Amino acid sequence: MNDLVPAGWFDDAVALAEAQWGAGRGMSAFIYVTVSTGIGAGMVFDGKLYRGVDGAHPEIGHHVIAASGPLCACGARGCWESLASGPALAEWFRDTYPGALAPGPVDARQICAAAERGDPRARAAVDRLGTYTGLGLANLVTLFVPDVIALGGGVMQSRHLFWERIQDTIRATCRLVPHDRVRLVPAALGSEAPLAGAASAWLHRYGAA
Numbered sequence: 216m217n218d219l220v221p222a223g224w225f226d227d228a229v230a231l232a233e234a235q236w237g238a239g240r241g242m243s244a245f246i247y248v249t250v251s252t253g254i255g256a257g258m259v260f261d262g263k264l265y266r267g268v269d270g271a272h273p274e275i276g277h278h279v280i281a282a283s284g285p286l287c288a289c290g291a292r293g294c295w296e297s298l299a300s301g302p303a304l305a306e307w308f309r310d311t312y313p314g315a316l317a318p319g320p321v322d323a324r325q326i327c328a329a330a331e332r333g334d335p336r337a338r339a340a341v342d343r344l345g346t347y348t349g350l351g352l353a354n355l356v357t358l359f360v361p362d363v364i365a366l367g368g369g370v371m372q373s374r375h376l377f378w379e380r381i382q383d384t385i386r387a388t389c390r391l392v393p394h395d396r397v398r399l400v401p402a403a404l405g406s407e408a409p410l411a412g413a414a415s416a417w418l419h420r421y422g423a424a
């Protein structure tokens with residue numbers, strides 16, 4: 216990523232678009248989470264994109280869920296992304312059931328398709344994914360208690376396979392906040408969301424000048 220394109224711009228752009236025109240419309244605390252080859256998020260509070268010190272983009276996909284978990288590309292162990300992304304699903308499946316489903320390396324899409332057909336090994340992998348996705352989301356619920364969390368990204372296209380597991384995990388984990396008031400929804404906008412969000416960011420930055 217070069218200096219002209221800030222880290223997390225894509226997730227932030229979608230978050231802004233969803234906050235303005237999609238799943239977070241009219242909400243004061245909104246979080247967009249994408250689960251695909253990695254996990255990223257953008258947070259919009261009271262219409263403003265949240266950024267940290269010196270404009271740093273928070274790396275929600277790298278908050279640690281299991282200290283002795285798999286080594287993550289960032290160098291830490293057990294990051295959310297190393298447990299609940301598409302590649303994490305595929306890697307766990309290949310390690311746990313070597314050679315299953317196909318002679319070559321299977322990917323997340325093939326595992327979800329096999330879970331759909333009722334394959335018990337794929338089902339176990341998808342249940343595990345749901346638990347870890349749910350744990351990360353439960354942390355966001357406990358930390359921010361937002362009005363809405365919207366979920367997007369390629370893995371979420373198969374969300375019907377693990378949606379219930381996600382909700383069970385949040386219910387079991389978030390004991391001190393009104394988790395039942397936090398709405399968990401699919402992202403509402405399609406592939407045009409990043410472009411719309413980029414336009415929104417531009418307006419935020421330059422529109423009032």
Ligand SMILES: [Zn+2]
Pocket residue numbers: 276277287288289290291294296297
């Ligand atoms: Zn990491």
